[in-house]
Amino acid sequence: MIRIGLFCAAGMSTSMLVEKMRKVAKEKGVEATINAYPESEMEKRVEEIDxxxxxxxxxxxxxxxxxxxxxxxxxxxxxxxxxxxxxxxxKVLNEAIKMANK
Structure with missing residues (x-):
């Protein structure tokens, strides 16, 4: 299971990308939790992501x-x-998986 957090100004503009990443993960059988957050929540969310x-x-x-x-x-x-x-x-999901495996 990989936990991915996407951070942007308000957590909204990344929401569409999150949906596309979730769809690809499901199609490929990748167990992933993918969520969008406002960048102001990074300190609060860092414990919940990989x-x-x-x-x-x-x-x-x-x-x-x-x-x-x-x-x-x-x-x-x-x-x-x-x-x-x-x-x-x-592509974004694949990059995140590479990052997690380093």
Whole structure:
């Protein structure tokens, strides 16, 4: 089971991507919990996730996110802008799985 958190300004713009990722996970038989949150909840949610992904619109907060996540052993990175824009749930899910397995 992999627990993925997507963080953006309000947790809304990532919701469509979350749905696409959930669909791909189900189709591939990947056990995953995938949720969207506002970036302001990262400190509260870090204990509940294995991977943190930032929406491109909040990439400016990557260093803050690393400060929150890395001490807990949670990898964090910004979602590729093209994959985000195209709502490519499969590519984003695959990236999250790679991050979790490092």
């Amino acid at each position: 991977v943190a992904l930032l929406g491109p619109q909040v990439k400016f907060m990557l260093s803050k996110a690393q400060g929150i996540c890395q001490p807990k052993g949670v990898p964090v990175q910004v979602i590729n802008t093209m994959d985000y824009g195209m709502m490519n749930g499969e």
